[in-house]
Amino acid sequence: MTAVPPVQTVPDGGLAAARRRRRKPTFDRISFFAVFLGLPLAVYLLFVIWPFIQAVYISLTAWNGFSNAMPFIGLENYVTLFQDENFLRAMLNSSILGLVLPLITIVLALSLASVVTLGGPSRGQVRGLHGSGFYRVVSFFPYVIPAIVVGIMWGMIFDPNAGLFNAFLNAVGVPIGQFPWLGDARTALGTSMFIITWGFVGFYMVLFIAAIKGIPAELFEAARVDGAGRMRILVQITIPLIRDNIQTAYVYMGIIALDAFVYMSALYLSPGGPENSTLVMSQELYYTAFGGTGKFGLATAMGVVLSLITLAFAGMVFGVNKITGGSAQDERL
Secondary structure, eight states: OOOOOOOOOOOHHHHHHHHHHHHSOOHHHHHHHIIIIIHHHHHHIIIIIHHHHHHHHHTTBOOOSSSSOOOBOTTHHHHHHTTOHHHHHHHHHHHHHHHHHHHHHHHHHHHHHHHHHHOSOSSSSOOOOTTHHHHHHHHHHHHHSOHHHHHHHHHHHTOTTTOHHHHHHHHTTOOOOSOOTTTSTTTHHHHHHHHHHHHHHHHHHHHHHHHHHTSOHHHHHHHHHTTOOHHHHIIIIIHHHTHHHHHHHHHHHHHHHHHOHHHHHHHOSSTTSGGGTTOOHHHHHHHHHHSSSOOHHHHHHHHHHHHHHHHHHHHHHHHHHHHTTHHHHHHHO
16 A cells, blocks of 8 residues: 655644745735725825815805905805705705606616517517617617707707697697696606606616626526516516616716706706706706805805715615615525
């Protein structure tokens, strides 16, 4: 029999020395972290964190935007903001847009993406609708139109006198007359949300289609063999596996909804629309800073509040995703 050589053991001190040698800084290690971590971190601190710190300081001053003098007034600007009815109305409108628009847009986009990719024949290989490429191109088209053009176009469509929308409703037997959809405080915000959703639902539809295409087809076929219907496949397979894509889309759409400056400015000639029903925080910020009052400190305070609301919205989305067990569910699948 061949003798088995004894196993050589390394003393604890030798293991510690080996670990120290591995952790010893080398030029390759230092240069890697400097280029791929240090440089991006420096750029982020310089162009993101530092301007935000400056904005917080300016919001505590009575700066008029054109002089070197910045009288420090503390929290007076924030007290003024939360006593201003216009700002409170703008904050309410922005909050409604931030809560409603992402939900409607993501649900519609996910539904359309599922129909296009998984809505084909119920027998045989799992596939989407015939001519799905055409639907992707058509749905993506509104996204490539500039927001200002979208606002002007839909403003003409909803024109109460010569718009296509009222003409169509009257033609099909709905006696709407010359109703001002964008000029009535009861319908202005809802009509604006419809227009913004129209502009973005196609983009997120294409995004979700790409995510669904990355799911192995064997999972859908196995679920179909087990008797699962389309709705069950969507809820128990598709959505959990593209959960991160949905989360990212929700955050980005929420940021767009909380801004909405271009759309509201293009749709309404008067700031805020009828009875300030469509006034958003970004509009109030702009008119406070550049409307002739020279209240840049107050406008900066509005920007800080808007940034905090946006951060809170993103944190809420990430928190809900974590609480509902997104990562753990993906691992189980």
